[in-house]
Amino acid sequence: MDLLGRSVVITGGASGIGAACARAFSAEGAKVAVADINGEGAQAVADAIGGIAVRCDVSKEDDVRALVQTSERKFGEIDIFFSNAAVATGGDPISTSAETWQQQWQINVMGHVYAVRSVLPSMLARGEGYLVHTASMAGILTSPGNLTYATTKHAVVGLAEWLSITYHDRGIRTSLLAPLGVNTPMLGGGDSPFARAAAGPVKEPEEVADMVIQSIRDERFLILTDEIAQTWMERKTNDLERWLHGMRRLQRKVEGMD
Numbered sequence: 001m002d003l004l005g006r007s008v009v010i011t012g013g014a015s016g017i018g019a020a021c022a023r024a025f026s027a028e029g030a031k032v033a034v035a036d037i038n039g040e041g042a043q044a045v046a047d048a049i050g051g052i053a054v055r056c057d058v059s060k061e062d063d064v065r066a067l068v069q070t071s072e073r074k075f076g077e078i079d080i081f082f083s084n085a086a087v088a089t090g091g092d093p094i095s096t097s098a099e100t101w102q103q104q105w106q107i108n109v110m111g112h113v114y115a116v117r118s119v120l121p122s123m124l125a126r127g128e129g130y131l132v133h134t135a136s137m138a139g140i141l142t143s144p145g146n147l148t149y150a151t152t153k154h155a156v157v158g159l160a161e162w163l164s165i166t167y168h169d170r171g172i173r174t175s176l177l178a179p180l181g182v183n184t185p186m187l188g189g190g191d192s193p194f195a196r197a198a199a200g201p202v203k204e205p206e207e208v209a210d211m212v213i214q215s216i217r218d219e220r221f222l223i224l225t226d227e228i229a230q231t232w233m234e235r236k237t238n239d240l241e242r243w244l245h246g247m248r249r250l251q252r253k254v255e256g257m258d
Contacts, residue, residue, distance in 0.1 A: 012085030014041030020205035058111030108152035
C-alpha cells in the first residue's frame with residue numbers, strides 16, 4: 001500500500017513506537033490522527049507533524065468509536081488503523097489481582113477488537129483497508145515475569161492471524177508487529193525485569209517505525225524487528241521441549257538466579 005494521502009489512526013501515539021510511527025507515516029505523506037490516553041502527549045506529537053490529536057481510552061468502546069468519528073470528520077474514511085496502545089505491569093497468577101487482569105485484557109486485547117468493530121464494516125464496503133496490530137514477541141514466544149502481558153499479547157496474535165485469513169481476499173490487509181526489546185517507556189530502563197527479559201538487541205522506536213512503513217508498503221503480515229526472533233520461533237516449533245528448557249534458563253536469569 002502506498003501511504004501518500006492515506007488516512008491513518010494510531011493508538012498509543014504519544015510516545016515510543018506509536019509516536020515514531022506517527023512521524024514516519026506523516027513523512028510518507030499520510031494524514032495522521034494521534035490517539036492516546038495521554039492527551040497532552042498526543043497533542044505534542046500531532047502538532048509536530050500537522051496531524052490531529054484525540055484523547056482516547058482504548059479500553060472503552062465508546063472512546064474508540066468517537067476516535068474513528070473524529071478522524072473521519074477531519075480526514076475522511078480511515079485507510080489504516082494501527083492498534084498500538086498497551087500496558088504491562090509484570091506479575092504471576094498468584095499475586096496479580098483480577099482487576100489487573102481485567103484492565104490489561106481491556107486495553108491490550110479489547111482495544112484491538114473495538115478498533116476492528118469500528119472500522120472494518122466501512123473497509124469491507126470499500127473493498128480496501130489496512131489493520132496493523134502491535135503484539136510483541138511475548139505473544140509468539142512468552143515474556144518471563146510478565147504473565148498478563150504474555151497472555152494478552154498471545155490473544156492479539158490470534159486475532160491478527162484470524163483477520164488476515166478471513167478478510168485478505170476481501171481487500172483487507174493485516175500486519176502484526178512483534179518486536180523484541182524497544183527503547184520505550186514500557187521497557188523501563190536497561191536494568192528493569194522487562195529489559196532483561198527482552199534477551200536480545202534493543203532497538204530504537206525510529207528503527208521499528210521504518211520497518212512498519214516498509215512492511216505496509218509490501219503488505220507483509222509479520223513484522224519482526226530482529227533476525228534472531230525468526231530463529232527463536234523456529235526453535236520453538238521444531239523442538240518445543242528444548243525451547244521450554246531454554247526459556248526456563250532465561251526465567252532464572254530474569255529472577256537473578258543465574
